[in-house]
Amino acid sequence: MNMADRYLQAGTRENTRRSYRAAVEHFEVTWGGFLPTTGDGIVRYLAEYADKHTISTLKQRLAALAQWHITQGFPDPTKTPTVRQMIKGIRALHPAQEKQATPLLLQHLEQAVQWLEQDAEKAAARQDLTTLLRSRRDMALVLIGFWRGFRGDELSRLQIENTQAQAGVGITFYLPHSKGDRQHRGTTFRTPALKKLCPVQAYVNWITIAGIAHGPVFRKLDRWGHLAEDGFNANSLIPLLRRIFNRAGVSGDLYTSHSLRRGFATWAAANGWDIKAMMTYVGWKDMKSAMRYIDTADSFGELATSRPLTSSAISQVQALKVAENP
Incomplete structure (x- = not known):
């Protein structure tokens, strides 16, 4: 060529x-x-x-x-x-309703993370490195995917060289190109540390136990604990995520990799984010794209007979406090 x-x-x-x-x-x-x-x-x-x-x-x-x-x-x-x-x-x-991924509910995210944390602790106690690696990787995957609102292909292309994380402060990702970056100028994505369900600490835990300093952040792991050199194919993330949630006792078959993105958008809308702030954070370029991910049923507030987030989940969300940069 x-x-x-x-x-x-x-x-x-x-x-x-x-x-x-x-x-x-x-x-x-x-x-x-x-x-x-x-x-x-x-x-x-x-x-x-x-x-x-x-x-x-x-x-x-x-x-x-x-x-x-x-x-x-x-x-x-x-x-x-x-x-x-x-x-x-x-x-x-032949009119057809556009299919959309089911948004990941916060309580399901928390349930999966709790299960993965317990799985990691048990694996560490019995010195099972393979299971420990898998649990730490999967926890980082779901937390970063949710709180950053990444697409599956964006998760698969994250590179350690283009990621800076500081525990208790935040994490920054740089992608040289993405779906919304038509000019290939590159985009920087930032996410703060959280007191609960923290994507920053999950990332630090994962790369520390994996001992990786360059290349893809998320990669395959065989049954002997060997990490692949290449990153995940974006299409393989759907069965992986479903296995994670099914093992944690959540109906994982409901979810796809886009459920992480829709889940964050639904959470943000329910917690008072205006559409402009959400578009800036996630990286949407037009209003139409953003509105596809927002569950407007929650706009009816307490008058709604059913809500995307249960009352217990809402209280959990309200308990999340962002740790601001010093």
Whole structure:
């Protein structure tokens, strides 16, 4: 690969390149289409799968086909009036409610952390390093994921070299690029230390027992206690999180990696964070993105017959006091 190709490739996220390749293959191999194609060809393709796939999946495939044509020097067939009309028709005839991850409840987070802490203490007492490592890693994962509102891919890309933590004060993460950072300028994320369920102390405990000074923060651990050199694949975080919560006695099958992000947003909204403060902290660039993560049912306060957080959980939240920087 020459230097120009390397820079061109770096301008697109690997997940995007992978999904675009799969979409082009689906058009050519699965459906049997020919490239380059026309607007009529796109319409026939959409008609074939309109009732089989969500509108977001179809639009993602259109984006892949558009990029293929543009990079190959052909006119973009996905921008014709008939294709636009086809998308509107699919929306009208196949309306679908957008699926959202279940927000992680604070009491479930606390239950999981308590179980992991007990598991770590028992492992230390019997000198079981493998279990101790796994418990410390998992505790740091869920606490950082929740309180920082990270996506799964952001958790998988955290690097020790780009992380600074001071127990009792706070932790700072730097990501060279993220989903909302279109210009690849890099983003710094800060989180204070907490008196309870503290992500800072969990991180310090994890890297100390693991003895790692560089590379990915979160990585696989085999049954013999050997840590992988590479970080987690973002897709592997969902089964990992479900195992953590199931073992702690929580219905883990309800949750995905996005549940951490939605859980924090729900907690913040219930505790008086305004939307601007939440957007700044989490890193959302537009109001629409932020509102997708907030459970507005809690806005009815005490008049609501059911609440996202139980009264006991709310009292626990109110007991959390941020340890401010000296």
